[in-house]
Amino acid sequence: MYSFEPNEEQKMLIEAVGKYAANDLRPAGREAEEGGSLPPKLIDKGWELGVLQASIPEAYGGFGDRSAVTGALAGEELAFGNLAGALAVGVPSLFALPILLGGAEEQKQEYLPKIVEGNWTPYTAALIEFAFDFDPLALKTTATLAGGEYVLSGEKAYVPFAKEAQAMIVYAALDGVTQGFIVPKAAPGLTVADEAEKMLGLNALPTYRVKLDGVKVPKANRIGGDSGLDFERILASMRVANAAAAVGVARAAFDYARDYAKEREAFGVKIAQKQAVAFMLAEMRTEIEASRLLTWEAAWKLDTGKDDANVDAYLASTGAADMAMMVTDRAVQILGGHGYIREHPVEMWMREGRGFAMWTGFAMV
Amino acid sequence: MTIEFEAPKPIAQTQFVLKTVAEEMMRSKSRYFDDHEHEIPWDYIEFMHTAMKAMGAGSLAPKERDNGHDGGQKEKRPPIAYQSLAAQIEMLAWGDVGFYLVTPGGGLGAAAVQAAGTPEQKAKFLARFMGEKPTLGAMCMTEAGAGSDTSSIRTRAVLDEKTNEWILNGEKIFVTAGDKAFNEYEKLGKGFLVVWASIDPAAGRAGMRSFVVEGGTPGVKVTKLEEKLGIRASDTAAISLVDARVPFDHILGSPTVEKTTKGFKGAMATFDATRPLVAASGLGVARAALEFLKEKLAENGVEIRYGLPRQKLTNIEREVIDCEIMLKSAWLMVLKAVWMADNKQPNALESSMSKVKAGDVGTKITQKAVEILGPLGYSREFLLEKWFRDAKITDIYEGTGQINRLVVARQILGYSGAELR
Numbered sequence: 001m002y003s004f005e006p007n008e009e010q011k012m013l014i015e016a017v018g019k020y021a022a023n024d025l026r027p028a029g030r031e032a033e034e035g036g037s038l039p040p041k042l043i044d045k046g047w048e049l050g051v052l053q054a055s056i057p058e059a060y061g062g063f064g065d066r067s068a069v070t071g072a073l074a075g076e077e078l079a080f081g082n083l084a085g086a087l088a089v090g091v092p093s094l095f096a097l098p099i100l101l102g103g104a105e106e107q108k109q110e111y112l113p114k115i116v117e118g119n120w121t122p123y124t125a126a127l128i129e130f131a132f133d134f135d136p137l138a139l140k141t142t143a144t145l146a147g148g149e150y151v152l153s154g155e156k157a158y159v160p161f162a163k164e165a166q167a168m169i170v171y172a173a174l175d176g177v178t179q180g181f182i183v184p185k186a187a188p189g190l191t192v193a194d195e196a197e198k199m200l201g202l203n204a205l206p207t208y209r210v211k212l213d214g215v216k217v218p219k220a221n222r223i224g225g226d227s228g229l230d231f232e233r234i235l236a237s238m239r240v241a242n243a244a245a246a247v248g249v250a251r252a253a254f255d256y257a258r259d260y261a262k263e264r265e266a267f268g269v270k271i272a273q274k275q276a277v278a279f280m281l282a283e284m285r286t287e288i289e290a291s292r293l294l295t296w297e298a299a300w301k302l303d304t305g306k307d308d309a310n311v312d313a314y315l316a317s318t319g320a321a322d323m324a325m326m327v328t329d330r331a332v333q334i335l336g337g338h339g340y341i342r343e344h345p346v347e348m349w350m351r352e353g354r355g356f357a358m359w360t361g362f363a364m365v
Numbered sequence: 366m367t368i369e370f371e372a373p374k375p376i377a378q379t380q381f382v383l384k385t386v387a388e389e390m391m392r393s394k395s396r397y398f399d400d401h402e403h404e405i406p407w408d409y410i411e412f413m414h415t416a417m418k419a420m421g422a423g424s425l426a427p428k429e430r431d432n433g434h435d436g437g438q439k440e441k442r443p444p445i446a447y448q449s450l451a452a453q454i455e456m457l458a459w460g461d462v463g464f465y466l467v468t469p470g471g472g473l474g475a476a477a478v479q480a481a482g483t484p485e486q487k488a489k490f491l492a493r494f495m496g497e498k499p500t501l502g503a504m505c506m507t508e509a510g511a512g513s514d515t516s517s518i519r520t521r522a523v524l525d526e527k528t529n530e531w532i533l534n535g536e537k538i539f540v541t542a543g544d545k546a547f548n549e550y551e552k553l554g555k556g557f558l559v560v561w562a563s564i565d566p567a568a569g570r571a572g573m574r575s576f577v578v579e580g581g582t583p584g585v586k587v588t589k590l591e592e593k594l595g596i597r598a599s600d601t602a603a604i605s606l607v608d609a610r611v612p613f614d615h616i617l618g619s620p621t622v623e624k625t626t627k628g629f630k631g632a633m634a635t636f637d638a639t640r641p642l643v644a645a646s647g648l649g650v651a652r653a654a655l656e657f658l659k660e661k662l663a664e665n666g667v668e669i670r671y672g673l674p675r676q677k678l679t680n681i682e683r684e685v686i687d688c689e690i691m692l693k694s695a696w697l698m699v700l701k702a703v704w705m706a707d708n709k710q711p712n713a714l715e716s717s718m719s720k721v722k723a724g725d726v727g728t729k730i731t732q733k734a735v736e737i738l739g740p741l742g743y744s745r746e747f748l749l750e751k752w753f754r755d756a757k758i759t760d761i762y763e764g765t766g767q768i769n770r771l772v773v774a775r776q777i778l779g780y781s782g783a784e785l786r
Contacts, residue, residue: 002370002371002704003366003367004704005367006366007367133674134674134676135674137673273784275771275786278771278774278778278780279767285718286698286722286773290698290722297693300369300370310671310672315671315689318686318690319694
C-alpha cells in the first residue's frame with residue numbers, strides 16, 4: 001500500500017526530537033557556530049532521546065530495530081533545530097550502524113553494547129578525502145593484506161570528533177573496492193591533526209584531518225570479516241541521512257523566511273503579499289516536499305531491501321543538495337540585507353545549504 | 366498507518382494491463398492522429414469502453430464502492446480509488462495523452478458530478494458510462510474573459526419559474542472532449558456537459574453553480590474545434606449556450622443562493638480532486654520522454670552512471686539524473702495528494718503543489734530530452750517531438766503553473782484571495 005503517515009511510535013519520536021530541536025538545539029546554534037564548538041551537555045541531552053539506541057536490537061544493548069524511515073524522520077527534525085548539533089548527536093551512528101548492518105557477529109557483540117548502553121561517546125568514521133573529485137566508490141586511501149593484517153595508508157578529511165574518538169571506521173580501497181576497517185584510538189601510524197578544520201559552514205561540528213601511515217589492524221577489524229561489507233548499501237544509508245538533514249535545514253530556512261515575509265512591510269504591504277516573494281516561497285515549499293518524499297521512499301526501500309534503493313538514495317541526496325541550496329539562498333534573498341547579516345540565522349543556513357553536495361559520510365540513518 | 370511505497374496489488378495489476386493497451390492501442394496510432402487532427406480514434410474509444418466494462422470499472426471517475434464504503438457488506442478495504450485512478454491515468458498518458466483525454470467515462474464532467482452532486486444526481490448521471498456504447502462527459506468552465514479567474518464567469522443561469530427550468534446563456538471555450546460529450550455520434554452514447562454559470566451575478570462567487578447539460582440540448586452548439594500545439598487526438602471545443610433549457614434538478618448540489626461561497630468552493634473542491642490527476646497525466650508523458658531519451662542514449666553507448674560524485678558526471682548524465690529526480694519526486698507528490706483524497710484529508714495544498722511540480726517537470730523533461738537528442742529529438746520520425754508538444758498542456762490547463770503557485774502561496778501564508786492577489 002501507499003501511505004504517507006508516520007506510525008504512532010514515529011510520531012512520538014518526532015514530537016520528542018522536535019521539542020529538543022526547538023528548545024535546545026536552535027537557541028544554542030548561533031553561539032556554537034561563532035565559538036566553533038557545541039556544549040557537551042547539549043549533545044548528551046540529544047543522545048538521551050535514544051534515536052540510535054532505538055535502532056539497535058536488545059541482543060546488542062539497544063531497544064529496537066533499525067528503520068531508515070524512522071532515522072530520516074528524526075534526522076529532519078534534528079537538522080531543523082541545528083545542523084551541527086544534529087550531526088554531533090548522531091556521530092556514534094557512523095560507527096555503530098555499519099557494524100549493525102554489515103558487521104560480523106563478534107564485531108556486533110564487541111562494539112554495539114558499549115556504544116549504545118553508555119553516554120554519548122565519540123565513535124566516528126572517516127570517509128571523505130580532500131580532493132575535488134572525491135569518490136566514495138574509488139578511494140585513494142588503500143588497504144592491503146600483508147602478513148595476516150590489513151595495512152591502511154592515505155589521508156582522510158572532515159572526520160567528525162576524530163580528536164576524541166575512541167575508535168573510528170576508516171574506509172579504504174581493498175583491491176579497488178571500498179571496505180571499512182575498525183581503527184582503535186592511538187593506533188600506531190594514525191595521526192589526527194591538532195586543529196579542527198575550517199569550513200564554509202558547520203563551524204560548530206569539530207572535524208579533523210586524519211593521516212594513516214601504514215596503520216596495521218588485525219583481520220578481525222575488517223567490517224564483515226573476510227566476506228567484507230556491502231559498502232554501497234552503507235553509502236545509500238548515508239545519502240538518505242544527508243538528504244533528510246537537507247530537508248530539515250531547508251524547512252528551517254523556509255519557515256523563517258515565510259514568517260519574516262509576513263512581518264516585513266514594503267510599499268505599504270507585507271512583502272509576502274507581493275507575488276515575486278510569494279511565488280518564491282511557494283516554490284521553496286514545493287521543492288522541500290519533493291525532496292522529503294524522495295527521501296522517505298529511498299529510506300523505505302532500504303528498509304524493505306529493494307534492489308534500487310541505492311539508486312534512489314543517490315537521487316534523493318543529489319536532489320536534496322540542490323534543493324537545500326536553492327531554498328536557503330532564497331531565504332537570504334527574501335530577508336534582503338537582513339539575510340546577509342549574522343544576527344539572523346539564514347546566512348548560516350545558506351552556508352550549510354552549499355555543504356550538502358559534499359557531506360555524505362557525516363551522518364547515517 | 367505507516368510510511369509505505371508499495372503499489373497496492375490491484376493498482377499494479379491494472380498498470381500491467383494498461384501498459385499493453387498503451388503500447389498496442391495508443392503508441393502505434395499516435396503519429397497518425399497527431400497528423401490528422403479532429404479525426405476520432407474510434408478503435409481506442411471502443412476498446413477502452415469494452416475493457417473497462419469487463420473490468421467492472423465503467424468510468425474513470427472514482428466510485429464510492431472502491432472507496433471503502435460498501436455498506437459493511439464486505440470486509441473494508443483501504444480506500445485507493447484516487448490512487449488507482451492516478452496510476453491508470455499516468456500509464457494511459459505514457460501511451461498517448463491525447464488519446465487518454467478521449468477515454469470514455471466522463472472525465473472532468475463526471476468528476477464534477479462526483480464532487481458536487483447529490484446521491485440521486487450521481488445515480489442518474491453516472492450510470493450512462495456503464496452503458497452499451499462508450500460515452501464521454503466534459504466540463505465547461507473557461508470563458509474568453511475568464512480562464513483561471515473562474516470567479517469572473519459571465520455565463521448566466523436563470524430559473525424559469527413557470528416551467529421550473531434553468532435557462533442558460535453564455536460562451537464557453539477550451540472544453541476538453543466537449544464535442545464528443547455533446548454532439549451525437551453513431552458510435553457514442555449520450556454524454557453531458559457540466560456548465561459553470563452564475564445564478565446571481567451580484568453575489569459574486571456565492572452565485573456560482575454547475576449544471577448538467579445533456580448532449581443534444583437545443584440552444585447549445587459546438588461552435589469551434591481548436592487547432593492545438595499538441596494533444597491533437599482530443600477535441601477542444603468552443604460551446605455557445607443560447608436560451609438553453611435544463612431541468613431544475615440538473616443544478617449540482619444546492620439550488621439556493623446562500624451568501625456564502627459554498628457553490629464556488631464546490632468547484633474548487635473538484636479541482637482539489639482533479640489537479641493531481643491532471644498532474645499524473647503530465648508525468649506519464651514525461652516518463653515516456655525520459656525513457657525514450659535513456660533508450661536512445663544507451664543505443665549510442667551513453668550509460669548513466671548512478672552513484673558518481675557530481676564532479677565526475679558528464680553534463681548529459683547530470684541532466685538525465687536531474688530529470689529522474691524531478692520525475693520521481695513529482696510522482697510521489699501526486700501519490701501523496703491522491704492518497705490524502707482517498708483518506709478524506711484536506712489536500713488543497715498538496716494537490717496544487719503536485720500540479721505546480723508536474724507542470725514544470727513535464728515541460729522541462731520533454732524540452733530537455735529534445736535538446737539532448739538534437740536532430741533525433743527534433744525529428745518527426747520519433748514521438749519525442751510530439752510529447753514535447755503534448756506535455757506543455759499540463760502546465761496550462763486545470764490552472765496554469767502561475768495560478769497554482771498562487772494557490773500554494775495563499776495556503777502556506779494563510780492569506781485570502783484579497784490579501785494575495
